[in-house]
Amino acid sequence: MKVRTNLLIGGTLFALVVAAGVLAPWLAHTDPIMDANLMNAELPPDHEFWFGTDGQGRDIYSRVLHGARISLTVGIVSQLINSVIGVCLGLSAGYWGGWWDDVVNGLTNLMLAVPSLVFALAIMAILSPGLTSLLIALGLTNWSYTCRLSRASTLSLKSLGYVQAAKMLGYGDVRIMATQILPNILGPIIVIGTLGMGGAVLAEASLSFLGLGIRPPSPSWGSMLSDARDQITTAPWISIFPGLAIFTTVLGLNLLGDGLRDILDPQSRARRA
Amino acid sequence: MADAAAGPLLRVEDLAVHFPLGGGLLGGRKRIIHAVDGVDLELRKGECLGLVGESGCGKSSLALSIVGLQAPTRGRILLDGKDVNGPGLGRLDRARFVQMVFQDPYSSLNPRQTVQRTLEAPLRLHGMTDRAEREARIAEILRHVGLRPEQAQRYPHEFSGGQRQRVGIARALILKPRIIVLDEPVSALDVSIRAQIINLLLELKDTLDLSYIMISHDLGVVEHMSDRVAVMYLGRIVETGGWHRIFTAPRHPYTRALIAAIPDPFGATRGAKITGDLPNPLEPPSGCHFHPRCPEMRDVCRQPVVPPLDEIDPGHRVRCVRTGELAVERTVP
Amino acid sequence: MTGDALLTVDRLRIDLAFGGTRYPAVKDVSFTIGAGETLGLVGESGCGKSITALALIGLLRRPLGIGGGRILFKGREIQNLPEAEMRKLRGNRISMIFQEPMTALNPLSPIGRQIAEMFVLHQGATWHEAERRAVDALASVRVPAPDRRVKDYPHQLSGGMRQRVMIAIALACDPDLLLADEPTTALDVTVQAEILELIRERSAAQGTAVLMISHDLGLIANMCARVGVMYAGRLVEQRAAEEVFRSPSHPYTSGLVASLPLLGARARDGQHRLKEIPGVVPAVTAFPAGCRFNPRCQARTEICVEVDPEETPLPHGGLVRCHHHG
Numbered sequence: 001m002k003v004r005t006n007l008l009i010g011g012t013l014f015a016l017v018v019a020a021g022v023l024a025p026w027l028a029h030t031d032p033i034m035d036a037n038l039m040n041a042e043l044p045p046d047h048e049f050w051f052g053t054d055g056q057g058r059d060i061y062s063r064v065l066h067g068a069r070i071s072l073t074v075g076i077v078s079q080l081i082n083s084v085i086g087v088c089l090g091l092s093a094g095y096w097g098g099w100w101d102d103v104v105n106g107l108t109n110l111m112l113a114v115p116s117l118v119f120a121l122a123i124m125a126i127l128s129p130g131l132t133s134l135l136i137a138l139g140l141t142n143w144s145y146t147c148r149l150s151r152a153s154t155l156s157l158k159s160l161g162y163v164q165a166a167k168m169l170g171y172g173d174v175r176i177m178a179t180q181i182l183p184n185i186l187g188p189i190i191v192i193g194t195l196g197m198g199g200a201v202l203a204e205a206s207l208s209f210l211g212l213g214i215r216p217p218s219p220s221w222g223s224m225l226s227d228a229r230d231q232i233t234t235a236p237w238i239s240i241f242p243g244l245a246i247f248t249t250v251l252g253l254n255l256l257g258d259g260l261r262d263i264l265d266p267q268s269r270a271r272r273a
Numbered sequence: 274m275a276d277a278a279a280g281p282l283l284r285v286e287d288l289a290v291h292f293p294l295g296g297g298l299l300g301g302r303k304r305i306i307h308a309v310d311g312v313d314l315e316l317r318k319g320e321c322l323g324l325v326g327e328s329g330c331g332k333s334s335l336a337l338s339i340v341g342l343q344a345p346t347r348g349r350i351l352l353d354g355k356d357v358n359g360p361g362l363g364r365l366d367r368a369r370f371v372q373m374v375f376q377d378p379y380s381s382l383n384p385r386q387t388v389q390r391t392l393e394a395p396l397r398l399h400g401m402t403d404r405a406e407r408e409a410r411i412a413e414i415l416r417h418v419g420l421r422p423e424q425a426q427r428y429p430h431e432f433s434g435g436q437r438q439r440v441g442i443a444r445a446l447i448l449k450p451r452i453i454v455l456d457e458p459v460s461a462l463d464v465s466i467r468a469q470i471i472n473l474l475l476e477l478k479d480t481l482d483l484s485y486i487m488i489s490h491d492l493g494v495v496e497h498m499s500d501r502v503a504v505m506y507l508g509r510i511v512e513t514g515g516w517h518r519i520f521t522a523p524r525h526p527y528t529r530a531l532i533a534a535i536p537d538p539f540g541a542t543r544g545a546k547i548t549g550d551l552p553n554p555l556e557p558p559s560g561c562h563f564h565p566r567c568p569e570m571r572d573v574c575r576q577p578v579v580p581p582l583d584e585i586d587p588g589h590r591v592r593c594v595r596t597g598e599l600a601v602e603r604t605v606p
Numbered sequence: 607m608t609g610d611a612l613l614t615v616d617r618l619r620i621d622l623a624f625g626g627t628r629y630p631a632v633k634d635v636s637f638t639i640g641a642g643e644t645l646g647l648v649g650e651s652g653c654g655k656s657i658t659a660l661a662l663i664g665l666l667r668r669p670l671g672i673g674g675g676r677i678l679f680k681g682r683e684i685q686n687l688p689e690a691e692m693r694k695l696r697g698n699r700i701s702m703i704f705q706e707p708m709t710a711l712n713p714l715s716p717i718g719r720q721i722a723e724m725f726v727l728h729q730g731a732t733w734h735e736a737e738r739r740a741v742d743a744l745a746s747v748r749v750p751a752p753d754r755r756v757k758d759y760p761h762q763l764s765g766g767m768r769q770r771v772m773i774a775i776a777l778a779c780d781p782d783l784l785l786a787d788e789p790t791t792a793l794d795v796t797v798q799a800e801i802l803e804l805i806r807e808r809s810a811a812q813g814t815a816v817l818m819i820s821h822d823l824g825l826i827a828n829m830c831a832r833v834g835v836m837y838a839g840r841l842v843e844q845r846a847a848e849e850v851f852r853s854p855s856h857p858y859t860s861g862l863v864a865s866l867p868l869l870g871a872r873a874r875d876g877q878h879r880l881k882e883i884p885g886v887v888p889a890v891t892a893f894p895a896g897c898r899f900n901p902r903c904q905a906r907t908e909i910c911v912e913v914d915p916e917e918t919p920l921p922h923g924g925l926v927r928c929h930h931h932g
Contacts, residue, residue, distance in 0.1 A: 161381025162391075165444060168340055169395040170368035179394070183385040327794035433886045463650040463887050464821055465858075465902075468865035468880035475879075490795060493824075497867035497877065521873055534799035535869055536828035538851045547796055550764045 007259030013252025017245075021068035028062035032219040035059065042235045052237040055227060056217075060238060063219035064245050070220045071249060074134060074204040075197040081139030082200075083193050086146025091177055091185070093147075094154030104147065111144040117203060124212045134213050138200050146192055153185035187264035191257050198253035205246050221246050280354060282484050283316040283339065283371070283452055288348035290334045294555070306554045308334040309345070310508030313582070316452065321478060321485040323499030323516070325492065325531065329554050330505040332488050336454050339486065340373045353451075365399060372445040376457040378437035382429040388440050389425040392447050399448060410447065417481070418443045419473060435466040442473070446481065455487040459494060471498065492535055496520050501588075504528045507552065507562040510582060514589035522603050524591045526567045529602065561593070569599055611638035612782055612815050613662070614678040618685075620657055620666065620839075621673035622890055628673065631890050632658055632839045635675070636917070639783065644809070644816040646826035646847070649836035652887055655819045658836075659785045661685070662817070663702050664692040680782070698728040701776035705788040707768035711760040717771045718744070718756030724778035743774040747804060766797035773804060780812055787819045802829055823862060827851055835859050838888055838898035841917070845924035855926045857903045858883075897929065905930050 020027065029050075040057040043049055051060035093104035111119070120137040127133035157163060158181070166176045207213030208222025216223045221242040228238035290309040309331040316322050324332045337343035339350060341357065341364070352370050355361045362370075375381035383391060389411065396407045412422040418439040429437055438458065445453050458474065459467040475498060478485060489495050495502060496516060503513040504527065512525040523529045530547040549566045552558055558565050564574040573594055574580075582592045593599075620632035632654035639645045647655040660666050662677060664687065677685040679700065684692070696702075704710045712720055721743050722736035731739065737756070744752035747770040760768055769789060776784055786805060790798035806829065809816050820826050826833055827847045835843040835856065843856040854860040864881035885902035888894060894901050900910040909929050917925045 161375035161377060161441075162383040164342055165373070165375065165381060165441075166383075167342055168368060168373055169444075169448065170365045170398055171395075175398075180383055184383070327796060435886060464823075465650055465862055465865065465883045466886060468882045471867065472879050472882060475877075492795070493867040493869050493871075496869055496872055497880070517873065520869070530796055532869070534796045536799070536802065536822075536825045538824040538827035538868070539848060548800060550766050550797065551794065 004259075006255045006262070010252050010255025010257070010259055013248055014256050017068055017249045017252060018072060020065050021072045024062075024065040024069055028059075028065045030059045030062045032058065032063040032066040033217045035062075042231065042238070044235070045237055051241040052235070054224070054238045055231060055235075060224075060241050063224060064221070064241050067219040067221045067224065067242065067245065068249075070131065070214060070218065071201045071204060071246075073131070074138065075201045075249075075253070077135050078138035078142070078200045079193055079196045081135070082143040082196060083146050083189060085140070086143035087150045087182070087185075087189060089143070090147035090150025090152075091154050091181060094151040095158060095173065095177055095181065101151075104151070108144050108147050111141065116141040116144075117206060120203060120207065121210075121212060124207060129212055129215050131214060134204060134207065137207075138203055142196060142199065142203075146189060146196070149188055149192060150185060153188065154181055157181050157184055188261070191261040191264060194253055194257035194260060198250040198257070201246065201249050201253070281315040282318050282353060283314070283486075284349075284351040284354075285312055285314040285335075285339065286349045286351070288312045288314075288335065288338060288350065289346045290331070290338055290343060291346040304555055307508050307557065308554070309338070310557075311579075312348075312505075312508075312510055314503065314510070316484055316486060318451075318484055319478070319482065320500040321487055321498055323495040323502040324486060324488045324505065325490070325495055325502060326505035327490070327531075327551060329507060329551055331508040332505050333456070335505075336373070336456060336486065336488055339452075340371055340454050341367050342373075368395075368450075369399065369448045370450055371452040371454065372448065372450040373454040373456060374438075374441050374445045374458050377461050378434050378441060379461070381441050382437060382444075384429055387426055387428055388443075391440070391444060392425065395444075395447055414443045414446050417446065417477060419469075434462050435469060438462060438470055439473070442470075442477070446477070449481075450483075452484050452486065455485055455489075457489055458487070460489070460491065467494075474498070492520075492532065504531065507554065507557055509562060509579075509592065510590075511563065511592045512590065513582075514586075518586070518589050522601055524585065524589070524596055524599070524601070525593050526569050526599070527563050530566075530568075569595055571595065611678075612641045612643075612680060613639040613817075614676075615658075615662070616676040616678065618658065618661065618675035618677065619673040620654065620661055621671055623669040623671070624891060627891075629890050629893070630673065630839060631670065632661075635836075635839075635841045637834055637841065637844060639815050639817060641782065642809075642813045642815055643832070644818060644830040646818045646820065646830035646833045647836055648820055648823050648826045648833060650821055650887055652838065652890055653836040654839040655836050656787050659702065659787055659817060659819055662783075663696055663700050663785060664689070665702075694728075697724055697776075697781075698779045699781050700783045700785065701779075701781040702785040702787065703769070703772045703776045703789050705791050707765065707772045707792075708760060710772055711768060713760050716757050716759055717763070718758075721771070721775050721778055724775055728779045739778075740774075743778050744771070746777075746808065747771070747774045749774075765793055766801060769793065769797075769801050770804065773801075773808065777808055777812060777814065781814060783815045783817065784809060785817045785819070788821070789818075790825070791820070791822075805829075823850070823866065824868065835862075838893050839890070840898055840927060841925075842899065842927045843924070844917075844926075845920075849922070849924060855920055855924070855931050856899075856928050857905050857930075858899050861902075861904075897927075 035058060037057040040053045041055055043053045045052040049059050049061065051064060054060055089104045093101040119141040123137040124133060163176060163180050166180050204213055205222035208220045209226045211226065214220035214223050216227060224242040225239055231238050288309055289311055292306040292308055294304040294306065312335060326332050334343055338345045350357045352362060357367055392411045393407055396410060401407050411425060415422050415425060420439055459470050462470060471494065477483060487498060499516045501514065502516050502519040503510050506527050512523065512528045519528060523532060547566050547568060559577040561574045561580050564570045580592050580594045582590045584590045585596055615635060615637050618632060618635045619630055621628040622631040635658060637645065649655045657666065657670055661672055666672065672685050676683055718737055718740045721740035722733065725731040725736035725739055726733060741752050741756050744756060749755050749767060749770055790801050793801060818826060818829055827850055830847055833845055833847050833850045834841050837858050843859050850859060851863055854863050861883040865883055867880060883902055896911045896913055897915050900906045903910065915927050915929045917927045920926055
């Protein structure tokens with residue numbers, strides 16, 4: 001069945017990337033930053049250097065593995081920040097309505113009007129480049145969709161009997177939002193989260209490619225691509241492998257997200273029946 | 274049955290609920306829906322008050338105000354003599370006094386919580402710290418509504434519609450309130466199981482010493498369950514009295530029309546039917562709201578004066594200036 | 607029996623495909639409707655009354671499908687009619703009105719146009735002529751100021767008005783048979799009375815036969831000459847309307863009648879405990895073996911659990927499907 005295929009392939013790919021990142025210190029052959037031997041520069045893939053070497057003579061295989069750690073950290077943490085901000089703003093805006101809803105809507109519209117990457121760029125330009133700054137920049141700029149989704153879901157749940165019943169039993173607003181509404185809107189939020197992680201990985205790659213993300217010599221896939229710009233024709237393997245890594249991660253996350261959505265969305269579940 | 278000696282358990286005084294619609298900003302006249310337009314009501318201990326009326330009559334807004342889910346624009350609600358907005362009655366106190374059973378059993382329970390959790394959480398919230406005590410209360414209430422205590426571990430989707438409604442009733446009872454507002458308690462249920470729930474509700478009223486306000490559009494159910502009935506039209510109560518009076522000798526033309534509109538399975542018609550649609554709540558007719566559709570309308574009915582709710586017999590009030598002139602028709606010979 | 611009847615349904619079976627199995631959602635349903643007659647189908651959720659009507663007008667879609675039996679309309683078998691032929695019948699000779707007029711009417715088209723469409727499609731009228739006739743159609747369903755309202759959109763009308771428009775559309779081409787599926791369930795009580803009166807009047811004036819579907823036994827008994835009671839996909843009783851209430855034959859019907867709080871009953875008999883039917887309505891995927899009502903039946907015996915009863919005639923007219931009657 002289509003759903004299971006998505007979940008299976010996506011899950012496997014994602015699991016592979018996670019494994020690569022977690023086990024990098026053991027799976028890698030060399031130190032990704034220090035082991036640079038100019039004598040070995042730009043060697044094509046062979047039995048010693050599985051993915052070849054880059055312009056500085058570093059083992060690309062090891063660098064790609066370590067790069068996984070960076071990409072996954074960025075993906076997971078920044079999306080977590082996004083989701084928390086989005087859910088908090090969206091849920092409360094949908095539940096309380098009134099002026100707070102107007103404020104949140106205005107803010108969301110603002111965020112949606114500016115391409116998030118540009119926004120992140122601006123923040124990175126202010127903060128000094130590095131992992132923490134990147135997490136902050138990406139975490140603060142990609143919550144709009146989650147916010148909209150949370151708000152819409154909350155609006156449709158707000159008038160249901162069990163939410164009214166909770167109010168009547170004496171529950172306070174925050175408790176109702178946390179115990180009655182939040183658990184029932186999590187499905188789509190998780191799906192958006194998985195897809196968002198893929199987006200964050202891509203964003204990191206883009207920013208690092210532009211020199212505004214992770215700085216070399218850190219083995220971020222994006223900065224690896226950036227470094228390999230001049231050698232695309234002469235030593236294509238330097239670009240191909242980091243590129244493949246990005247592709248695999250984002251594809252895996254997208255398929256996983258699709259698969260999760262089909263499982264968690266009761267309507268598509270009914271159609272399959 | 275009804276305990277007439279003590280003061281009323283619930284008293285509603287001149288309650289109004291107005292919903293402003295947009296339009297006031299650009300100089301246009303601000304449009305307001307007068308969902309509830311000055312309602313006085315009393316509920317005595319042990320009685321079941323049936324609230325009937327069609328769409329737009331305000332019975333839902335009235336019920337929501339009583340329960341605390343809708344802030345009234347005007348008027349007072351007194352529970353056992355205490356004003357709900359006054360210092361003596363907090364949110365939690367009110368929750369222990371009046372509760373509600375919702376219409377739709379499929380959306381009135383949190384799908385992600387077991388019945389146990391749905392019933393236990395309010396007990397915790399209201400300070401029942403002893404776990405054994407909570408378990409005992411839950412088991413007791415479940416037995417009252419005809420469910421077994423083991424069933425509490427299940428999720429709502431594992432129950433049928435009728436069982437879910439029983440859970441909804443259990444939730445309303447868990448804090449041992451004095452008044453329960455029943456919002457169309459059986460309308461969403463299969464016809465063959467309505468009797469189970471109706472019987473259950475009547476039984477609980479006696480064993481647990483409850484008082485009900487029941488909203489229903491099904492006049493058969495209202496007649497069967499109510500001690501007194503209040504008929505609403507476009508935000509006002511137009512007639513109120515004992516069930517027998519209302520159903521056998523109604524005095525207000527609208528009440529008569531409502532009863533006449535019920536299809537008689539034995540083929541006979543029950544009386545004159547009225548025509549026309551329910552009026553636009555934004556532009557209610559002046560004076561008596563019902564006059565454009567009333568078969569007994571005269572010029573006096575059009576006067577821009579709200580007809581008062583007069584007591585024509587003990588306990589029987591009618592809001593019609595022509596009541597004295599209209600013949601008393603009996604719907605049941 | 608089949609000779610004169612306008613509509614003959616002969617051992618109709620409708621299957622529901624679910625999870626690889628075909629469930630007989632409606633099994634062995636047979637009834638007839640004569641020209642100008644009104645028949646009511648009454649039952650609860652899952653009894654199959656609505657899908658029976660959809661089968662008659664060829665609107666069943668996957669996962670539902672006709673699994674057997676015949677439908678004869680004016681002597682012609684229509685259960686396997688190709689879609690093109692069915693479309694000539696639909697709206698023209700057989701019409702249907704639904705419970706929720708807001709979803710049955712096109713929100714983007716003025717109501718006059720939606721009525722006029724019927725004349726253009728089925729009677730080859732010109733648009734100009736059709737729009738004129740649409741005004742007359744609106745007048746016939748007692749919509750006030752029809753020449754002005756013809757230009758209104760559905761959302762500008764109240765629920766009762768929309769239902770009148772639906773009736774006008776359905777009766778525009780003077781069909782032989784009108785299927786009415788819960789036409790008043792979504793309406794207020796006083797509006798309901800008017801709409802039922804309208805259906806009664808128009809169908810009498812035009813000689814249209816009516817199949818009325820509802821879960822409200824009182825409504826059906828009032829509106830129809832004959833009543834068919836359905837339970838879990840079977841037709842368990844067919845009687846004249848008054849008989850159904852006065853002397854119901856099938857245990858389900860008598861259980862239902864005893865459990866309903868009828869207007870006037872308390873004044874006569876006092877507030878008694880309503881007689882309950884134990885158990886719940888079974889799901890389509892879990893219909894009991896033997897008689898489908900047997901788990902809830904007080905009169906159940908061994909044969910009821912094993913053998914699905916056939917329809918047997920009753921001494922004073924009507925049919926019942928039960929081992930313990932007729």
